[in-house]
Amino acid sequence: MKIAIIGGGISGLSLAWYLLKKDSSLDVSVYEGMKRPGGKIFTDSFSGYLIESGVNGFLDNRPMTIELARELGLSPLRSNDSARRRFIYTGGRLRKLPESPISFIKSDLMTLKGKTRLALEYFTPKTVVEDESLSEFAARRLGREAYEKLIEPMALGIYAGDGEKLSLRSCFPKIYNLESIYGGLIKGMLKMKKTSAGPGGVLTSFYSGMQVIVEALTDNLKGKINIAHNAVSIEKNGDVGYRVNFDNNISINPDVLVMATPAHNAAKIFNGFDSNISAELNKIPYPYLVVVATAFHKDNIRSNINGFGYLIPTKEGRKILGSLWDSSIFPDRAPKDSILIxxxxxxxxxxxxFAHLNDKEIKDLVLNELSDIIGIKGEPDILKIYRHEKAMPQYNIGHIGILERLNSIVSNYKGLYLHGNAYKGIGVNDCIENSFNLAERIINQQ
Ligand SMILES: Cc1cc2nc3c(=O)[nH]c(=O)nc-3n(C[C@H](O)[C@H](O)[C@H](O)COP(=O)(O)OP(=O)(O)OC[C@H]3O[C@@H](n4cnc5c(N)ncnc54)[C@H](O)[C@@H]3O)c2cc1C
Structure with a gap:
């Protein structure tokens, strides 16, 4: 049985790993369009700096990524304790995000009115809504201030998303379940003895960055990964199996085909095959995102850069979404006394x-923002711009319906599977867990 996986991001690579782990006799190949596997995971390293161009790490509160790392002989690295200190920029300055109910009461992040409104959530009756936006959910249960200062920043930090459009149920199913199972967030947290309804866990990576897990998978899958194979179309190949055509004039005929590319790429590939699949995939938006790495000598920054970083509610009207203080999150990300942001x-x-801005315009904009927010002075020691033309999939209202329709269409094609972070979980942990489960499904269904 020939299995072809199109897309060599962490989803495609980890799926190949689990398939072969479960049955080493399988004929599995990964086809990656670019010259390097890894997709959104790429660690840039130069002049003593270690910079993540995209993925920063994963949370340690779910076991699969850590288990996979250990199977590959890697040692995961938990972020520094100081990285528990997260900030929200509001009212013109950084305010610490409280880490416990007591610190929340004492904190100046929210007004007394906002805190009281939030506390009344306990008495808000349960109303289970099939699908609603984060802002609609917050308006119903938490109040506008909690939305602006707690919920919206979480949506920005994980999805770079719009809380007026993102679906609570698709993006944060655990929060949805706190209401549907326990009758409310506070009631659910009390029952589960938890102090936060957020994702939780400690950010984890590797000493040399996230690229390490891609390299370890690539080494272990030697001879099974084909780079610079950009799939352009697929066809049926008789009654069983598929034909995949690449832009280098090569074609393959697998029995099982897994499309592990972003949804917008998959939509193009499926176009001449089944336009209904393409139409549904095209409904998943991917916004433009720019990551700008800068470094300054510690004496050239007014604020005390000791923590995870900060997110900025839209209401503040700033141009950046927030910043991560990489040199304070993990060790040795920058030379001594240099602060990497x-x-x-x-x-x-x-x-x-921002897609239309050139590099000089992006640089000026970011330096102005950093000057206002954390008080940087002068030119940065380094500045590097990483553009993600289509960054992360948005699980907007209606995402559940898109998945249901895709499932019902794709299940008509034996041996065809959709995989990757466009569907059920945007993070690395989700991709790896979904790979583990999909490998089992593929093996059981053949
Ligand atoms: C800026 C940024 C920061 C992020 N930070 C985090 C983080 O800190 N933690 C976290 O958990 N998640 C983070 N994410 C989410 C992250 O993208 C996912 O967790 C994960 O890396 C997605 O992996 P994937 O394999 O599903 O998709 P991708 O990484 O997008 O991989 C898909 C692959 O398919 C290939 N491909 C596309 N079209 C074709 C084609 N036609 N033929 C062949 N190959 C093709 C692509 O080149 C790519 O290699 C971040 C995302 C972005 C954009």
Missing amino acids: RSMLGGAKSGED
């Missing part, structure tokens, strides 16, 4: 605004 621009709310 990665700022994000773009996302679902700004459309293509």
Whole structure:
């Protein structure tokens, strides 16, 4: 049985790994369009700096990524304790995100009115809504201030998304379940003895960055990964199996075909095969996002850069979404006394605004923002711009319906599977868990 996986991001690579782990006699090949596997995972390393161009890490509260790392002989690295200190920029300055109910009560992040409204969530009756946006959910249960200062920043940090459009149930199923199972967030958290309804866990990576897991998978899959194979179309190949055509004039005929590319790429490939699949895939938007890495000598920054970084509610009207203080999150990300900061621009709310800016315009904009927010002085020691033309999939209202329709169409094609972070979980942990489960499904269904 020939299995072809199109797309060599962490989803495609980990799926190949689990398939072969379960049955080493399988004929599995990965086809990656670019000259390097890894997709959104790429660690840039130069002059003593280690910079993640995209994926920063994964949370340690779910076991699969850590288990996979250990199977590959890697040692995961938990972020520094100081990285528990997260900030929200509001009212013109950085305010620490409280880590416990007591610190929440004492914190100046929210007004007394906002805190009281939030506390009343306990008494808000349960109303299970099939699908609603984060802002609609917050308006119903938490109040506008909690939305602006707690919920929207979470949506920005994970999805670079628009909380007025993102679906609570698709993006944060655990929060949805707190209401549907326990009758409310506070009631659910009390029952589960949890202090936060957020994702939780400690950010984890590797000493030399996330690229390490891609390299380990690539080494272990030697001879099974074909780079610079950009799939352009697929066809049926008789009654069983498929034909995949690449832009280098090569074609393959697998029995099982897994499409592990982003949804917008898959939509193009499926176009001449089944336009209904393409139409559904095209409904999943991917905003433009720019990651700008800068570094400054510690004496050239007014604020104390000790923590994870900060996110900025839209209401503040700033141009950047927030910044991560990489040199304070993981050790040895920058030379001694140098502070490495990665700022994000773009996302679902700004459309293509930043796509049209040249590098000089992006640089000026970010330096102005950093000057206002954390008080940087002078030119940065380094500045590097990483553009993600189509960054992360948006699980907007209606995402559940898209998945249901895709499932019902794709299940008519034996041996065809959709995989990757466009569907059920956007993070690395989700991709790896979904790979583990899909490998089992593929083996059982053949
Ligand atoms: C800026 C940024 C930061 C992020 N940070 C985090 C983070 O810190 N933690 C986290 O958990 N998640 C993060 N994410 C989400 C992250 O993208 C996913 O967790 C994960 O890396 C997605 O992996 P994937 O394999 O599903 O998709 P991708 O990484 O997008 O891989 C898909 C692959 O398919 C290939 N491909 C596309 N079209 C074709 C074609 N026609 N033929 C062949 N190959 C093709 C692509 O080249 C790519 O290699 C971040 C995303 C972005 C954009």
